[in-house]
Amino acid sequence: EREQLAQMYRTASAEALAAFGNGDMYVERYVERPRHIEIQIVADERGDVVHFGERECSVQRRHQKMLEESPSPALNEKLRERMGRVAVEAMKKIRYNNVGTIEFLLDERGEFFFMEMNTRIQVEHPVTEAVTGIDLLKEQIRLAAGEELGRTQKSIALRGHAIELRINAEDPVTFAPSPGLITAYHAPGGLGVRVDSVAYEQYRVLPFYDSLVAKMIVTADSRPAAIMRARRALQEYVVEGIKTNIPFHKRLLQFEPFVQGRYDTRTVERLLAEAAPAAG
Numbered sequence: 001e002r003e004q005l006a007q008m009y010r011t012a013s014a015e016a017l018a019a020f021g022n023g024d025m026y027v028e029r030y031v032e033r034p035r036h037i038e039i040q041i042v043a044d045e046r047g048d049v050v051h052f053g054e055r056e057c058s059v060q061r062r063h064q065k066m067l068e069e070s071p072s073p074a075l076n077e078k079l080r081e082r083m084g085r086v087a088v089e090a091m092k093k094i095r096y097n098n099v100g101t102i103e104f105l106l107d108e109r110g111e112f113f114f115m116e117m118n119t120r121i122q123v124e125h126p127v128t129e130a131v132t133g134i135d136l137l138k139e140q141i142r143l144a145a146g147e148e149l150g151r152t153q154k155s156i157a158l159r160g161h162a163i164e165l166r167i168n169a170e171d172p173v174t175f176a177p178s179p180g181l182i183t184a185y186h187a188p189g190g191l192g193v194r195v196d197s198v199a200y201e202q203y204r205v206l207p208f209y210d211s212l213v214a215k216m217i218v219t220a221d222s223r224p225a226a227i228m229r230a231r232r233a234l235q236e237y238v239v240e241g242i243k244t245n246i247p248f249h250k251r252l253l254q255f256e257p258f259v260q261g262r263y264d265t266r267t268v269e270r271l272l273a274e275a276a277p278a279a280g
Contacts, residue, residue, distance in 0.1 A: 033264040034105040039087040044149040045097045051084040068124035069163040073261030130162035130219040161226040167214040169205045172247040179207040183241030188233035192219040
């Protein structure tokens with residue numbers, strides 16, 4: 001295996017040299033069965049920084065997020081505080097200003113490793129808004145205008161549980177894009193249900209852009225209650241004329257590893273593998 005690794009290193013370095021004129025390489029730790037955890041950061045130009053808790057983003061297919069939730073079922077208060085502190089200290093070091101997200105991989109032993117930073121509002125920001133009660137877009141604009149952060153870490157509290165499901169225009173089995181005309185559209189509503197979407201009846205989903213057509217966010221007092229609310233809301237969601245991944249989300253919300261909160265970035269693969277024989 002050592003020789004195989006050396007050969008792969010040489011091959012990758014040669015490709016980098018040919019493509020970019022630089023064959024330098026760096027090595028990252030391989031994390032088996034990782035969880036994808038990101039920390040929401042808010043900072044002002046004066047150097048004040050706080051974090052707004054974490055988002056669990058491990059429900060993925062081909063490294064693309066499909067569902068996010070907060071708080072993460074994998075974190076206890078000690079680990080949450082530690083990850084948040086590391087993220088805040090990193091932002092202070094680089095004198096970051098405005099909203100941003102620090103993303104980590106978390107292993108089964110509770111060790112976490114920096115993956116990347118996104119210097120923008122994330123697709124899944126409503127999850128954080130739901131559990132903190134703070135409008136992140138308003139914060140982004142306010143801080144860009146030069147206003148002070150005006151918050152301390154102790155003033156940020158997570159209340160309840162929120163889950164966001166990305167509703168994509170794609171086949172729920174093959175995940176092939178499904179552009180076309182929406183002939184009927186009804187979004188769910190009620191207590192603790194939020195839908196961010198531009199879709200409506202007679203809206204045409206074009207094939208040139210991302211397949212995301214809506215984000216459904218549910219909030220409840222606890223994770224089990226949020227899952228139940230999400231199941232109910234999906235039953236109410238109607239999109240006709242195109243295919244969506246709503247049936248996939250219905251299966252996911254019944255999948256025991258997800259329900260128990262014991263999942264990782266490969267869980268969707270295992271769910272699809274279990275569903276494949278039944279589909280056949």
